[in-house]
Amino acid sequence: MTVFARRRRIQTLVATVLLLFVVSRLYPLSGDADSSSYHFGWHPHGKGRPALALPPDYDPYLEPAVSQSEYCNERFTPKYLDDFRTHAIQYCAAGSTASLRCFQGHSRDEGAVDSLCIGQGATLDLALGQFTLDCELRNPDKNETNRGLIPFDQIKPEWYESGPRWIFDHHLKVQRGPSDGATTRSASEGRPGNPQFALLVKRECNSNIWHCLMEIWTMMLTFDLLRTTPDPSRQGAAFFSDVADLTNTQAIVLDDLSDGHLMDLWTIFTGRPPVRLADILDDPEQARAFAEVPRNVIVPLAGAANPLWQNDWVDHDCGHAPTLRTFVRRVEAFYGISAEEGEREGDSPITLTFVNRTGSRKLADQEALLAAVAAKHPHVRIQSVDFATLSFPEQIRVARATDVLLGVHGAGLTHTMFMRDGRGAVVEIRPATNDYRGFRNLAFMKGLHYFTALVEQIPARGKVVKRDSWHWDDVRIGLDEFMGLVDAAIAAVSH
Structure with missing residues (x-):
């Protein structure tokens, strides 16, 4: 073998090892693997598209990207989603039947951590009147803690009895083993390969248009994150697919407020009217369906976490704001x-x-x-x-x-x-x-x-x-x- 051939062989071997390493990081073999290594790859002046592309309705607003502060880029461009995507944690220990992945953002000036979550394998406990996840909670390891990931019990409450903490405390019980009121049958008895989704909606109000729009916008950001983040259990496909999952998604209203002006906007990613949890529990047929077939429950980002709330006491010149403009255009088109x-x-x-x-x-x-x-x-x-x-x-x-x-x-x-x-x-x-x-x-x-x-x-x-x-x-x-x-x-x- 010549020196050049031997060198070529070594180069090929090194390239193969590097490729295998990259693939293993992007698509972990274990279903419990941390998805925090997924990186969005978008930056204000970049020309490339992320591995899982942004929804196309962002396209008109991404360019031209103007020069502005990192404060603005981190809150009003796709970098905001990137922060959540690169700070993901699996809260269920190995051996749990269910999965609970939460994505955490760190854009608040005071250092508070915002969370949005997706629980896979949830059922409705008819006795409790709550959804449940068979999940043995685990704490972040040292590496996760150093990266800013927080324990499950530190997910913070938000104002007006809203946000993920309120939902977990009152409407989504996370525990090891099936609950007493569970009547679960296998998810495979539902639609094979097409899980059912439930968006859990706990509104902070129903009349103040600013507050209402802030939480509808954060709901859309939640879906955008799930639409652009690979799910290890779906062979690298997104956690939520417009094509496969849209018709299987139901918004479930947890509060007892009247509908108000903007209730219909909660259907923008479901295509069907929201239903109230109280009405599901009062309907034996609906209640049985939610109790028997496991589904994916989406716990959206709180309205109080909307970056516009961080943009209100100091002058900021954020002239390039594709997330805002995409949100506005979606509402108008709706x-x-x-x-x-x-x-x-x-x-x-x-x-x-x-x-x-x-x-x-x-x-x-x-x-x-x-x-x-x-x-x-x-x-x-x-x-x-x-x-x-x-x-x-x-x-x-x-x-x-x-x-x-x-x-x-x-x-x-x-x-x-x-x-x-x-x-x-x-x-x-x-x-x-x-x-x-x-x-x-x-x-x-x-x-x-x-x-x-x-x-x-x-x-x-x-x-x-x-x-x-x-x-x-x-x-x-x-x-x-x-x-x-x-x-x-x-x-x-x-x-």
Whole structure:
């Protein structure tokens, strides 16, 4: 054998060993293997696609990627999903019938860890009225702990009795061995190769549009993670497949709140109306089906974990936000609203929409203030809208047709996210003790102009202004200051 042939043989052997190592890391042979080694491979200026590609509706918003801080990239680009994907842990010890994988994010400034989970092999215990997983819990090993993975019992609670901790404590019991009320039969008696999925929904509210959208967005991010992360038990296919799993997925509402405006958005990845756990338990046939056939239960990321909640007290210029823009487009498409709807043509008038608050934080003398705008800007179409009186699709259509969105700080300014990208202005009138920057930052993410003023608070009779009284105090702004804000906004959108 020549020296060159021997060298070629050694090179081939080394390449083969390296290839086998990479494959073994990507596709572990053990079904209990940690999936934390999967890496998304996306970065703001990269041209390649990840091993499991992002859903195609992200494509229009990935490029061009602008230069911005890592703070922005880690929260509003696919790097946010990458953080969860590279911090996955299997909480069930070897020998457990079920599997519980949780993905953990570390983007919060205060160091808190956010979690979303998928439990495989769950059944409904009719006696308990809860889902159960036959899982002997294990603690993270030293390597997992060093990488920031936390024990199961440290998954934290969220506000308004929501989030994974609340679901585990009240609706999904994780224990070794079958529960007393279990009547499980083999999953193979269901649809072979096509597991049933249950999305467990514990809402934090049903009326505040900002809170509702934050948790619907985190639900979508949960599915995006599962759609792009290989599942070792599925030979490297994703944990959730649009093709194979969509028709086998049911959203199950755990709370007893009324439906509210946005209940239908929980069907965006199921294609069927949500059902309430209480109704399942009251229907013997449905209850038996959920008790007998194991299914995959999805415990979504809490609404309180939405990165927009981290973007609210300090100015951040996150101009490249593909996760936000993909979310907005999905919601619009769900309601049949085209990407072109609301475009202003030629010399058509500018539309100014005033958010008419009828509860707290009303604007004193708002009719006179708007009349002054109409007198000075006769070419501007002015409308005062109480968004709470409109269906949600109608609210979106109003926002898309708006050039200037004007209002006192509050949930009505959530509609900033549905204004046309790069084509509008937001005017936020903020109570004097309110230092919230969230709508300013949201406007920047949408490429919109933003104008604001801190104004006088009007306390209720016999009360004094306190630090947190901005939540309910009405506000007053002088005519000159008001006109200065509105004039600037109209000028900004006139070019």
